[in-house]
Amino acid sequence: MRRALPLVLLFACSRGPAPAALTAEHRVAMVDSVTTMLTAWREAVNARDADRIATFYAADPQFRWIEDGAVRYTSREQVAEAYKAMLLSLRAMAMTLDNPAVTPLGPGAALVTTGFAQKVTDTTGAITGFAGMLSMTVVHTDSGWQFLAGHTSSVIPRAPAPTPVQRN
DSSP states (O other): OTTHHHHHHHHHHHTOSOOOOOOHHHHHHHHHHHHHHHHHHHHHHHTTOHHHHHTTBOOOTTOEEEETTEEEESSHHHHHHHHHHHHTTEEEEEEEEEEEEEEEEETTEEEEEEEEEEEEEETTSOEEEEEEEEEEEEEEETTEEEEEEEEEEEOOOOOOOOOOOOOO
């Protein structure tokens, strides 16, 4: 037991101070400022401005964006290049967010979950679209709130249930 005590004390001292608790006012302010950021991001997407869109993604080596069951992007630059390539074939894009929920996690970090719908018009005028859910971790940086991690899943129409075989 005497040998373990120095290790316990070392561990306790190395953890640093406990994270500051959020006051109700801080939570309200975080929800408001993250919601404002989401609106600005949606407006950048709808304006088809790839460079402005990219500013909402953190330039952080821990950045990850997951789509369709795979890590799709690991950097802000990859996101910007993907938008630039996609936007070449589009005449218009309209994204809506459905009831974004912002959950403060601690000072400078929040979780966002929201439904979305996106309508795209290609250069021939053909209109398509898709919808689904987004979940994102946002962090407050020197540039404001930015996505550190995100996940999107699209609604996939389900095949009709098979008709049960009746046995006599």
